[in-house]
Amino acid sequence: AQSVSQHNHHVILSEAASLELGCNYSYGGTVNLFWYVQYPGQHLQLLLKYFSGDPLVKGIKGFEAEFIKSKFSFNLRKPSVQWSDTAEYFCAVNAEDYKLSFGAGTTVTVRA
Amino acid sequence: GAGVSQSPRYKVAKRGQDVALRCDPISGHVSLFWYQQALGQGPEFLTYFQNEAQLDKSGLPSDRFFAERPEGSVSTLKIQRTQQEDSAVYLCASSLTRGGLTLNEQFFGPGTRLTVL
Numbered sequence: 001a002q003s004v005s006q007h008n009h010h011v012i013l014s015e016a017a018s019l020e021l022g023c024n025y026s027y028g029g030t031v032n033l034f035w036y037v038q039y040p041g042q043h044l045q046l047l048l049k050y051f052s053g054d055p056l057v058k059g060i061k062g063f064e065a066e067f068i069k070s071k072f073s074f075n076l077r078k079p080s081v082q083w084s085d086t087a088e089y090f091c092a093v094n095a096e097d098y099k100l101s102f103g104a105g106t107t108v109t110v111r112a
Numbered sequence: 113g114a115g116v117s118q119s120p121r122y123k124v125a126k127r128g129q130d131v132a133l134r135c136d137p138i139s140g141h142v143s144l145f146w147y148q149q150a151l152g153q154g155p156e157f158l159t160y161f162q163n164e165a166q167l168d169k170s171g172l173p174s175d176r177f178f179a180e181r182p183e184g185s186v187s188t189l190k191i192q193r194t195q196q197e198d199s200a201v202y203l204c205a206s207s208l209t210r211g212g213l214t215l216n217e218q219f220f221g222p223g224t225r226l227t228v229l
Binding site for chain 2: 004034036042043044045046049090092098099100101102103104105
């Protein structure tokens with residue numbers, strides 16, 4: 001079974017700072033990769049996904065992620081965060097079946 | 113509605129009580145999933161339905177957990193004789209297509225927060 005690790009438990013940033021959240025997975029085969037976001041009081045929403053093709057994927061709200069197969073990584077980035085980006089971010093992997101395996105999540109707090 | 117809905121949003125149960133959690137997926141979605149999210153953790157897979165067929169229940173933690181989707185739309189997750197360790201947020205998700213590598217996005221509901229006293 002695949003596992004997903006997110007490197008940071010809690011990240012605190014100031015507005016306009018750049019954000020990078022690490023995600024590594026353990027599975028040697030073909031994978032689909034996702035980043036989900038959960039804003040305070042809201043449900044999980046898809047931020048972006050990678051199925052195949054260009055390893056640099058762009059999602060909503062200015063987020064992007066890069067799939068590096070050799071490093072088993074799918075790191076999330078945003079060049080300039082806003083206060084409204086305060087949320088919990090989850091990396092998830094789907095490997096040759098229908099289940100999503102999630103990381104433990106990273107809480108991002110953006111200070112105005 | 114436009115999204116996945118779940119009810120109740122919050123449930124407090126005394127240890128030993130039975131509970132039933134409901135999920136209304138997006139209309140027309142073939143696949144339905146239940147996940148359990150413990151405090152400070154990511155969601156963990158419980159079970160998967162394709163239409164009314166429960167194809168995978170490998171994530172259900174014990175035989176006290178039971179899920180059904182009798183008509184291929186609404187699903188119910190039932191927990192019998194609840195224990196304190198069952199306290200968690202239970203998430204339902206639905207997807208348009210069948211499972212597999214061509215899996216479409218899973219759309220999540222708001223979850224039911226279960227607290228067992």
